[in-house]
Amino acid sequence: MTILVIAEHSNDELKADTHKVVQAASSIGGDIHLLVAGQNCGNAATAAATITGVTKVLVADASAYGHQLAENVSALVAEIGKDYSHIMAAATTTGKNMLPRVAALLDVAQLSDVIAIESADTFVRPVYAGNAIATVQSADAIKVLTVRGSAFAAAAEGNNAPIATLDIVKDLQVSTFIGEELTKSARPELTAAKVIISGGRGMQNGENFAMLNGIADKLNAAIGASRAAVDAGFVPNDMQVGQTGKIVAPDLYIAVGISGAIQHLAGMKDSKVIVAINKDSDAPIFQVADYGLVADLFTVLPELEQQL
C-alpha cells in the first residue's frame, strides 16, 4: 500500500497544510510519496523531503503546473495515481479544486474534508455544515480524499527523503492563468495561527477592523471575519471563517461583534477556547463561548488592547 499526497505550496515555500496531510496519511500506514507539481519549485521540493513519514518526493516541474491549474495538475495526478491505494490533499481551495477532477478521471468517488481516519477504507467527515458527522466506507480501489487540516497535527521535520523527477508534462490548454491579488500580511495565516480574533457585522465598517490590529499584534493572532462582514464588503473574502470559508481550530478564538450563525460556527467551533464579545446577550455565539462578555465592542476593544 502506497499513498500519494499532493503537496500544497507556492513553488518557493511548502504550506503547513502539507505536513498535516502527511500526518493523516501516516495514520493509514504504508509508504508515502509526496508530489510537488509546480514551476521552479525546487525549494518546495527540498522542504518536502524533510517531512517525517515521507518515503519519496516526486517533482514535476513545468510551466503548465506553475499556478496549480486544476486541468493540468489533475491530469498528471490521474496518470501517476493509478498505482496508489490513496490519493490525498489538503481541503484548501487548491485541493478542493483539483481532487474531484482527479477522482473523476480515475472513475472513483472523492471524500471531502475528512476529519478522522478509522481504517484504510473508513473515514469520518462532517456534513450539513458540521451539524452531522458521517462515517463512510469506500470500496473503490483508489481512495481519493481531501483532509481538513485543523483536525490533524502537523508531521514533524527532520527527514531526508529521496527526490525523484517526473518527466510528465500535461498541458490541456483549456485554461490560462491571468493574475492574482493575494492579501499580503505579516500576521500568521488563519489556518495556522494559535490565536485568531475575528470581526463580524457588529464592526460596522472596514475601517473599524483596524481596531483589531493592536490586539492581534500583542497576541500574535491572525485576523478573521464572519461571512456577514465579508458580504458587506468590510474585508476581503480570504478572511472569512465558516462553512464555506476557512475552517480553523486555534487555541484561542475571539469573536467580536459576531452573532454566531450556524455557518460561522461550522468554521470555528473546534477551537480550544472561544471568547465572544457582543452587546446582544441573546446572540447564539454565547452558547458556544467559554467566556462571554456582553458589552459594546467599541469600548471593550481599546480596553482589551491596553490590558494585554
Next chain:
Amino acid sequence: MKILVPVKRVIDYNVKVRVKADQTGVDLANVKMALNPFCEIAVEEAVRLKEAGVATEVVAVSIGAKAVQEQLRTALALGADRAIHLETELNLDSLQVAKLLAKLVEAEQPQLVILGKQAIDSDNNQTGQMLAALTGMGQGTFASKVAVNGDKVQVTREIDGGLQTIELTLPAVVSTDLRLNEPRYASLPNIMKAKKKPLDVQAADGLGVNLSSKVTTLKVTAPATRQGGVIVESVAELVEKLKHEAKVI
C-alpha cells in the same frame, strides 16, 4: 449561447438539522426544502448573462425524486427558459451526478455550465470539477466574477490567499461562490409564468450511466456539543481568566 444550470433540492438553510436516532442519516421528514443557496446564485448568474445579451437560453436541470420539480419551477421563476428533470429515487454521489450531467452536456451542447460550488447538505464541493473532468472542459471554481468574451470566459476565483483570475476556453464549467451576485426574488407574475414553461422529465437510469456508488454511509451522528461557558463582567476579568484559568495567553 446556451447555459446549462444544474441545481439541487436541499434542506432549507434556516432549518435546524436533526440526526435520526437510528444513525442512518438526517431527519428530512416534514422539513422545509429549498433550492441550494449556491445553485440560486448560479441561476441568477445565467439569467444575468441572458439579460446582458451574452446567453440566448438558460436550461435548468435537477436530478432526484419528483419533488425536485419544485426547485426547477423556482429556477424557471427566477428566469430559466426551460427545465430538465432526471428522475431517480436513488441517492446519488457526486460522481454519478457528474456522469449524468456529462450525458446532458453531450445532448444539449451548452457553451457554459454554471453550478453551485457545493450543496449545503453533503458539503462535497465536487460535482462541477468532476463534470469538467468527464467532458474535458476547463473549470472556473469558486467564482466571484464571470466575464464572457468571445470564445473565452474569464473567471475570478475566491482562493485561500485572495483572488485569482483565470481564462477558460469555451465550453467551460463555472462553480459559484457567495459573492458572485445577489439572487433576485421571484415575482408573483414570474412564478405564474414559470408554471407554463417547459419541464421535460427523463428517467435517470435510461442514460446509460451506472448509478451505483462504491461509498457506503455506515452511520451519521450528531457532533459533540459544546457547552456554553461563563459570562464575565469586565475586560479585566476576561484577561485574568484567559491568563490563569484557560492559560491561552
